[in-house]
Amino acid sequence: MVNPANRRKFNVIIVGSGLAGASAAASLAEQGYNVECFCYQDSPRRAHSVAAQGGINAAKNYRNDGDSIYRLFYDTVKGGDYRAREANVYRLAQVSVNIIDQCVAQGVPFAREYGGLLDNRSFGGAQVSRTFYARGQTGQQLLLGAYQALERQIGLGAVKMYPRTEMLDLVVVNGRARGIVVRDMVTGEVRSHAGDAVVLATGGYSNVYYLSTNAKGCNATAIWRAYKRGAFFANPCFTQIHPTCIPPSGEHQSKLTLMSESLRNDGRIWVPRQKDDNRNPNQIPEADRYYYLEERYPAFGNLVPRDIASRAAKRVVDDGHGVGPLKNGVYLDFADAIKRLGKKVIQERYGNLFDIYKSITGEDAYEIPMRIYPALHYTMGGLWVDYNLMSTIPGLFVAGEANFSDHGANRLGASALMQGLADGYFILPYTLGNYLASTKQDKIETSHVAFKETEAEVAQRINRLLSIKGKRTVSELHRELGQVMWDNCGMGRTEASLKQALARLPEIKAEFWENINVPGESHDLNQSLEMAGRVADFIELSELLCLDALHRNESCGGHFREEYQTEEGEAMRDDENFAYVAAWQFSGDNSAPILNKEPLEFEYVKLSQRSYK
Numbered sequence: 001m002v003n004p005a006n007r008r009k010f011n012v013i014i015v016g017s018g019l020a021g022a023s024a025a026a027s028l029a030e031q032g033y034n035v036e037c038f039c040y041q042d043s044p045r046r047a048h049s050v051a052a053q054g055g056i057n058a059a060k061n062y063r064n065d066g067d068s069i070y071r072l073f074y075d076t077v078k079g080g081d082y083r084a085r086e087a088n089v090y091r092l093a094q095v096s097v098n099i100i101d102q103c104v105a106q107g108v109p110f111a112r113e114y115g116g117l118l119d120n121r122s123f124g125g126a127q128v129s130r131t132f133y134a135r136g137q138t139g140q141q142l143l144l145g146a147y148q149a150l151e152r153q154i155g156l157g158a159v160k161m162y163p164r165t166e167m168l169d170l171v172v173v174n175g176r177a178r179g180i181v182v183r184d185m186v187t188g189e190v191r192s193h194a195g196d197a198v199v200l201a202t203g204g205y206s207n208v209y210y211l212s213t214n215a216k217g218c219n220a221t222a223i224w225r226a227y228k229r230g231a232f233f234a235n236p237c238f239t240q241i242h243p244t245c246i247p248p249s250g251e252h253q254s255k256l257t258l259m260s261e262s263l264r265n266d267g268r269i270w271v272p273r274q275k276d277d278n279r280n281p282n283q284i285p286e287a288d289r290y291y292y293l294e295e296r297y298p299a300f301g302n303l304v305p306r307d308i309a310s311r312a313a314k315r316v317v318d319d320g321h322g323v324g325p326l327k328n329g330v331y332l333d334f335a336d337a338i339k340r341l342g343k344k345v346i347q348e349r350y351g352n353l354f355d356i357y358k359s360i361t362g363e364d365a366y367e368i369p370m371r372i373y374p375a376l377h378y379t380m381g382g383l384w385v386d387y388n389l390m391s392t393i394p395g396l397f398v399a400g401e402a403n404f405s406d407h408g409a410n411r412l413g414a415s416a417l418m419q420g421l422a423d424g425y426f427i428l429p430y431t432l433g434n435y436l437a438s439t440k441q442d443k444i445e446t447s448h449v450a451f452k453e454t455e456a457e458v459a460q461r462i463n464r465l466l467s468i469k470g471k472r473t474v475s476e477l478h479r480e481l482g483q484v485m486w487d488n489c490g491m492g493r494t495e496a497s498l499k500q501a502l503a504r505l506p507e508i509k510a511e512f513w514e515n516i517n518v519p520g521e522s523h524d525l526n527q528s529l530e531m532a533g534r535v536a537d538f539i540e541l542s543e544l545l546c547l548d549a550l551h552r553n554e555s556c557g558g559h560f561r562e563e564y565q566t567e568e569g570e571a572m573r574d575d576e577n578f579a580y581v582a583a584w585q586f587s588g589d590n591s592a593p594i595l596n597k598e599p600l601e602f603e604y605v606k607l608s609q610r611s612y613k
Contacts, residue, residue, distance in 0.1 A: 001433065001434075001437060002433045002436055002437045004031075004032050007031055007032030007033050007433075008032055008033070008034060010033050010034065010196045010197075010436050011033075011034045011035075011036065011194070011195040011196055012028055012033050012034065012035050012036070012195055012196065012197050012198075012199065012432065013035075013036050013038070013179065013180055013193055013195040013197070013198045013199065014028075014035060014036070014037045014038070014198075014199045014201060015037075015038050015167045015180060015198070015199065015200050015201065015202055015222050016038070016039060016047070016199075016200065016201035016202040016203065016222075016399075016400075016402070017037055017038075017039040017041075017044035017047055017147075017150065017161075017201075018044075018047035018048060018049035018143065018201065018203060018400065018420065019047070019049040019139070019142060019143055019146055019400065019417060019420035019421055019424065020201035020399040020400030020401075020402075020419075020420040020421070020423050020424045021037065021039070021044075021047070021199070021201030021202075021399070021400070021424065022037075022044050022047070022143065022146035022147055022149070022150045022424065023146045023149070023420070023421050023423075023424025023425045024199055024201060024399055024423065024424035024425075024428045024429075025037040025150050025153065025159050025424075026146060026149035026150040026152070026153050026159070026424075027149075027424060027425050027428070027429045028428070028429055028432065029153035029156075029158035029159045030149075030153060030158070031429055031433070032158075033158075034158065035153070035158060035159045035160070036159070036160050036162065036193055036195065037150070037159055037160070037161050037162065038162045038165045038166075038167060038180070038182060038193075039161075039162070039163055039164075039165070040163075040164065040165065040166045040185060040217060040530075041163060041164070041217070042163055042164055043163060044143075044147050044150060044161070044163070045143065045144070045147050047143060048203055048214060048215045048217075048218055049139045049140075049142070049143045049417070049420065050137075050139050050140040050143050051139055051213070051214075051215065051258065052138060052139025052140075052142075052416060052417050053136045053137060053138060053139065053258065053260035053262065053353065054123065054131065054133060054136070054138060054260035054261050054262035054263075054413060054414055055121065055123065055131035055132055055133035055138050055262060055413075055414040055417075056099065056100075056103075056131065056132050056133070056138055056142065056414055056417040056418050056421075057072065057096060057123070057126075057130050057131055057132075057412070057414045057415050057418050058072075058096040058097055058099060058100045058130060058132060058418065059071065059072040059093055059096050059097055059130060060097055060100060060118075060120075060130065060132075061128075061130075062117060062118060062120055063120055063128065063129045063130075065128045065129060066128055067128040067129075067130050069090075069093045069094055069096075069097070070093070071128065072093040072096060072130065073086075073089055073090045073092075073093040073604075073605075074605055075125055075126050075412065076089045076092070076093065076406070076407070076408075076412055076415065077089050077408065077602075077605045078125070078605065078610060079124075079125040079305050079407075079408070079410055079411075079412040080380070080407050080408020080409055080410050080411070080412075080557060081307075081408055081409040081410055081556040081557035081571060081573060081610060082408065082556070082573065082575070082579070082600070082602065082605070082607055083235070083238070083408035083409040083556050083557060083579075083581075083600065084405075084406060084407060084408030084600075085387075085405060085406075085581070085598075085600060086600075086601075086602060086603060086604060086605065087387055088387060088405045088406050089406055090604075091387075091422075091427070092406050092415075092418065092419060092422050095422040095426045095427070096418055096422065098425075098426060099418060099421045099422060099425065099426070100118070100132055102421070102425055103142060103145050103421070104118070106145035106146075106148060106149065107145065107148075108134065108141050108142055108144070108145045109134050109141055110132050110133065110134055110141075111132075111133050111134060111135065111349075118132055119132075119133070120132060120133075121133060121262060121265050121349075122265055122303055123261055123262065123264075123265075123303065123412065123413040123414045124261060124264065124300075124303045124304055124305045124306055124309065124412060124413045125300075125303070125304070125305040125306075125412040125413070125612075126303070126412070127299075127300070131262070131413075131414040133262060135348075135349070135350070135351065135352060136260050136262065136349075136350050136351070136352045136353040137352060138417065139417060142417055142421065146421070146424070162182070164184065164185045164186050165182045165183070165184055165185060166182060166183050166185055166221070166530065167180045167181070167182050167202075167221065167222045167225070168181050168182060168183050168190070168221065168225065168458045168461075168533065169181040169225045169229075169454050169457065169458050170198065170222075170225050170226045170229045170393075170396065170454075171192065171194075171450055171451050171454045172229050172230065172393060172450070173444060173448060173450045174441075175393070175394060176393070176394045176395040176439075176441060177197065177198040177226075177393050177394070177395035177396035178194055178195065178196075178198075178395065178441075178444050178448075178450070179192055179193055179194040179195055179198065179444070179446065179451060180192070180193055180198060181451070181454050181455050181458050183458070183462075185525065185530065186525055187523070187524075187525075188521070188522050188523040188524050188525070188526065189523075190455055190458055190459055190462070191446075191455075192446040192451040192454070192455055193446065194444050194445060194446050194448075194451065196395070196436060196441065197395045197396075197397065197432055197435060197436060198395060198396050198397070199397045199398070199399055199428065199432070200222050200223060200226060200383070200396070200397070200398045200399070200402050201398075201399040201400050201402060201420075201423075201424070202219075202220075202221075202222040202223060202402045203218055203400065203401045203402060204218070204220075204378055204379035204382070204401040204402070205218075205219070205220035205223070205379050205381075205382075205538070205541060206218070206239065206240075206376040206377060206378065206379055207219060207220075207534075207538065208220065208481070208482070208485060208538045208541055208542055208545065209239075209376040209482045209485045209486055209490070210254075210478050210479050210481065210482020210483070210485075210486075211248065211253065211254075211255065211256050211375065211376065211482055211486070212255065212256060212375060212376035212377065213242060213245055213255070213256050213257065213258040213375055213376065213377045214255070214376075214377075215255070216254065216255055219534040219537070219538075220534070220537055220538060220541050221533060221534055221537045222402070223382060223383050223398070223402050224537040224540065224541055225537075226383060226391065226393065226396060226398075227383065227584075227586055228586050229393065229586075230392060230393050230585075230586065231383050231384070231391040231392055231393045231396060231398075232383065232384040232391070232392045232583040232584060232585050232596060233381070233382070233383060233384065233544060233583070233584045233586075233593075234381060234382065234383065234384035234404035234581050234582065234583045234584070234598075235380065235381040235382075235404050235409075235548065235581060235582055236381040236541065236544050236545040236548045236584070237381065237489070237493075237545055237546075237548040237549035237552060237559050238379070238380035238381045238404075238407075238408070238409045238410075238557065238558055238559055239376060239378075239379050239380070239381065239545070239558055239559075240306060240307070240376075240377050240378040240379065240380060240410060240411055240558045241306065241307065241310040241374040241375065241376060241377065241490070241491050241558060242258060242261070242306055242310070242374060242375055242376075242377035242378070243261075243306055243309035243310040243313055243372065243374045244258065244259045244260065244261055244263060244264065244332065244372045245257065245258050245259060245372060245373060245374065245375035245377075246258075246259060246357065246360055246361065246370075246371070246372065246373075247324060247326065247328045247329040247371055247372065247373040248326070248328065248373075249325075249326070249361075250326075254475070256375045256376075257356065257360055258375075258377065259332070259353055259356075259357060259370060259372055260350070260353055261306065261413040261414075262349075262350070262413075263332060263334075263350060263353065263370075264302045264303055264309075264332075265303070265349075266334060266337035266341070266346065266349070266350075267302070267332040267333060267334050267337065267370070268291060268294070268302060268332075268333045268334075268336060268337075269291065269292070269293050269302050269309075269313075269330055269331065269332055269333075269372075270289045270290055270291045270292065270330070270331050270333060271289075271290050271292065271316045271317075271321040271322070271323060271330050271331065272284055272288060272289065272290065272321060272323070273288050273289065273290045273321075274288060275319070275320035275321055276320060276327070277321075277323075280368075281323070281331055281333070281368060281369050282335075282367075282368060290316070290321065292312055292316055293309060293312060296312065296613070297612045297613050298613060299612060299613055300612040300613075304612045305410055305412060305413075305612070306377075306410060306411070306412075306413060306558075307409075307410040307557050307558045307560070307571070308570075308612060309374075310374035310491060311491060311560060311569070313330050313372075313373060313374055314374060314491050314492070315569065316330060317329070317330065317373070323371060324371045328373055329371035329372055329373045330371070330372060330373065331369035331370070331371065331372075332365075332369060332370040332371075332372045333369035333370075334346060334365060334366070334369070334370075335369070338366065343366055346366070347366075354366065357370055374491060376486075376490075378401065378407075378411050378416060379401060380404065380407040380408065380409060380410065380411055380557070380558065381404050381545075381548075382398065382401065382402050382403045382404040382405075383398045383402060383403055383404065384403075384404055384581065384583040384598070385397070385398050385403045385404070385405050387431075388427075388431035388434065388435070389403065389405070389423060389427055389428060389431055389432075390431070390435065391403075392583075392585075394435075394439070395435065395439070395441075397428060397431070397432055397435075399420070399423035399424060399427075399428060400416075400419060400420040400423055400424070401416060401419075401420070403423075404581070405419075406419050407419070408556075408557060409556040409557025409558055409559055410556075410557030410558050461533070462522050462529065462533070463522070464513075465516070465518050465529060465532045465533065465536070466518050466520075466521070466522060466529065468513065468514070468515070468516050468517070468518065469517060470514065470515030470516050470517045471515055471517060472511065472512075472515045472516055472517060473516075473517060474516065474518065474528060474531045474532045474535050475531070477508065477511065477512050477516065477535065478531070478535045478538070480508060481505075481508055481535070481538060481539055481542060484501055484504050484505065484508065484542075485501065485542055485545075485546075487501075488500055488501035488504075488546070489501055489542075489545060489546050489549055491560060492560055492562050493549050493559070493560060493561050493562065494561065494562050494563060495550065495561075495563065498546050498549055498550040499550065501542075501546045502543065502546050502547065502550070505539065505542050505543050505546065506543075508539055509539045509540070509543075512535070512536060512539060513536075516532060518532045544584060544593060547584075547592075547593070548582055548584065549561070551582065551595065552578055552582065553574065553577070553578070554572065554573050554574035554577070554578045555571035555572050555573065556571055556573045556578075557571065559571075566609075570609075570610070571610070572609075573609075575607050579599065579600045579602075579607075580597040580598055580599050580600055581597070581598040581600065582595060582596075582597065583595075583596040583597070583598060584596070
């Protein structure tokens, strides 16, 4: 414990102001710590957490349908294909019930039933209704609650906010995280900030695939820099494919748009039984429709976990049953729900999602089925952390999607918001304080030699990017990288495809550093420079991701090695040889990373083959 009077003596640096970062900054500041919070957006309100649509899980059992803390814990461990740490997941389930109360007290406008009680809906991988939601914009409403708490502390002077500022490196002094080096994205100034602890809450790395549901600004630079300073990177190959995205419409696209998993509550997923069926979907009779999830998984139907729903969609499209102009989608049909409940009810539940879909495709999903297809979404891998959310670098804490801790090989829907807020509101305020209370360290200033050396390295990297003056654009090479990753390490992976990627990635890296063209100057607003630095890190991360996928000779969750599957096409784990966290340690730019293993022991959940039938 840190005495309240002593807390003002400590400075905490928080990088990221989404749900995890904003909630942590607000909570720590309210406790009395001095907090500096950094984000690359123009406001914390612009963090990518706003994009989460469907809801947030909590074991409240308001529906009296048998939910409990243990059932949420069990569903999460099973949904992650038994590749998560039991202790962390159980704590997450425990804390979930407090998150809802916290957010209601902040004024988050959760949906309510007619009598005024909070409403719930179902999500994939669960047979109970435990997902609280605010129409189709839950992430935005939860972020506004955390943002208000953060702004209050900014107004009180407890938090100093640095928008439009990007972290470019971590400063380690005597083996401990003591600060960061940042670049002002408006003026181009490179400067340092010192603290007693650093928290990274910078989200995931799905943009390594170029086409993903992530905002274009989402990047891996903060966690990658920390990895190269000594933080272990855990399970990088555990990437999630979300089954309900709008299919790509052509080569021109630079990102994909997510349609919330909540739509699977009322929408039925199907494809024509006849291959290359070009009829209007409304003219295809029931007998000619293949409701493949309902037929293959009768117990869960359209609400199977994301990895299973995604692979099933890929299977039917690959077999020639795809729909749409490019034959690259499946139907998500609301006709039965509209007939049963009425259009007004569907509008109340999902109206803004239908509006988004119409804006992008020009189609009215109330009249004709939506077209969806899987896309890269969330990353379960991230920096390794212990139970206290501290990385292998003492004083460096990692929260939310940036760490690996809670979801195993597949995240259940509506659990990302839960983890981000759990880490920020209810875990870090205790564990970070414990670190500060039990660690004696000298006060440090940015004039320290370690800060100056790190600043010099950052400046050298920036100057190198600007000096190449080649012929290839950043976006061009990023797209090329993404295609290699999607083709060889996407929904399906094989030993041959991964080796092919690992042979191709060094060529892309060499092409980048020899032929990239970054226009403009460093001492100015320069988005090309920003993207170049991020893509350089993506290229290196891609190699680690493929190496991790190659070493894991099993299928589990979102990591589907095609050599390891059951007769029915499901993921086949190898618990005897791979029931561990793969934590990779940087050993130099020209050396192979070192594999460290954290054994996963299951005391409360029995290891078994996942079945949702």
